[in-house]
Amino acid sequence: SYELSQPLSVSVALGQTAMITCGGNNVGSKNVQWYQQKPGQAPVLVIYRDSYRPSEIPERFSGSNSGNTATLTISTAQAGDEADYYCQVWDSSTVIFGGGTKLTVL
Amino acid sequence: QVQLQESGPGLVKPSETLSLTCGVSGYSISSGYYWGWIRQPPGKGLEWIGSGHHSGSTDYNPSLKSRVTIFVDTRNNQVSLRLSSVTAADTAVYFCARLNYNSGSVDPWGQGTLVTVSS
Numbered sequence: 001s002y003e004l005s006q007p008l009s010v011s012v013a014l015g016q017t018a019m020i021t022c023g024g025n026n027v028g029s030k031n032v033q034w035y036q037q038k039p040g041q042a043p044v045l046v047i048y049r050d051s052y053r054p055s056e057i058p059e060r061f062s063g064s065n066s067g068n069t070a071t072l073t074i075s076t077a078q079a080g081d082e083a084d085y086y087c088q089v090w091d092s093s094t095v096i097f098g099g100g101t102k103l104t105v106l
Numbered sequence: 107q108v109q110l111q112e113s114g115p116g117l118v119k120p121s122e123t124l125s126l127t128c129g130v131s132g133y134s135i136s137s138g139y140y141w142g143w144i145r146q147p148p149g150k151g152l153e154w155i156g157s158g159h160h161s162g163s164t165d166y167n168p169s170l171k172s173r174v175t176i177f178v179d180t181r182n183n184q185v186s187l188r189l190s191s192v193t194a195a196d197t198a199v200y201f202c203a204r205l206n207y208n209s210g211s212v213d214p215w216g217q218g219t220l221v222t223v224s225s
Contacts, residue, residue, distance in 0.1 A: 001168065031210035035152075042201055042215040043152065049209055086152055090210050093165045095142070095154035 002091040004098035011104045012077045020101045022070040022087030030089045032070040034063055037084045037100075046085075047072060077105050108133040110202050110216035118196075118223050124189040128202030128216055129182075136160045136180040140205040143176060143187045144212070145198040153198075157205050158185060192223045 005023040012018035022032060032050050035043035045054055047063035050070065060075045074081055082105045087098040114126035128141070135141055142157035156166035158176040166174050175188040185202055199218040206213065 033209075033211050035212070042218050043212075044215075045211055045213040048206075048211040048213075052209075054213070088152075088210075088212065090207070094167065095144075095157070095205065095212065097144075097152040097154065100151040 001094075002089070002096050004087055004089065004096055006085075006087060006098040006101045008099075009102045009104065011106055012074070013106050014079065015076055018074040018077050018081070018103055018105075020072045020074075020085050020087075020103065022072070022098050023068055024070075024089065025068060027068055027070050027089065028066045030065075030091070032063065032065045033088045034061075034072045035086045035088065036081075037086065038082075043086060074103070077103075079105050081105055108204060108214055110204070110214060112200060112202050112216045112219040114219060114221070116220060116222060118192055118221060119225050120193055120223055121191055124187070124192050124196065124221055124223075126187045126200055126202075126219065126221070128185040128187075130184060130204075133204075134180075135178060135183055135185065140165075140207055141176075141178055141185040142203055142205045142212070143185075144201045144203060144215075145196075146201070146218070147195075147198040155187065155189070155200075194223050197221065197223045 034047040037043040050065040051063045111129045140157040143155040158164045158178040173190045177186045201218045203212045203215040
């Protein structure tokens with residue numbers, strides 16, 4: 001079965017740029033989505049189709065996908081960006097989530 | 107604006123069947139999209155359980171397939187989940203969500219409901 005791997009944790013200084021990776025075999029051939037989840041809340045879609053942002057998501061969030069790695073980039077990180085982030089793909093009619101990355105804003 | 111709301115028992119006994127319902131407002135589920143269930147054990151990551159379509163088509167996580175049934179109820183505009191023979195490992199927050207096969211996205215999500223399996 002297809003698997004996605006994410007780092008357990010990423011730290012970023014306030015106002016700096018955070019990058020969260022999502023690895024998978026030839027993931028560049030798939031559409032990758034990213035979700036933000038804050039404690040006690042449901043996940044929120046922040047990136048779909050590798051690099052598209054829902055209208056309510058700030059431009060500071062961007063995504064890319066090539067080869068075996070997809071990346072979520074959060075520029076000018078704010079305290080409110082501290083959360084768990086999950087990548088997701090579809091594979092043969094099944095939905096696959098990465099294990100999640102905890103983003104800490106220092 | 108599409109909204110989803112999960113409902114059902116918060117406590118289920120081991121070996122029994124977990125049953126949840128997801129009410130959908132702001133959109134007719136017979137108009138399209140897949141509708142699915144995702145769960146999250148306490149302190150852990152997200153796990154897709156399965157998805158259903160108003161046509162009757164369903165897809166399930168292979169690891170749960172033998173125990174899961176998802177039904178898309180167009181009459182009541184809701185989606186149901188049944189998970190049989192539960193154990194403590196099935197304790198989790200259960201989310202329902204809309205799945206867009208074309209874009210690949212899962213959006214929006216319900217707020218989730220905690221189900222604890224315990225005697």
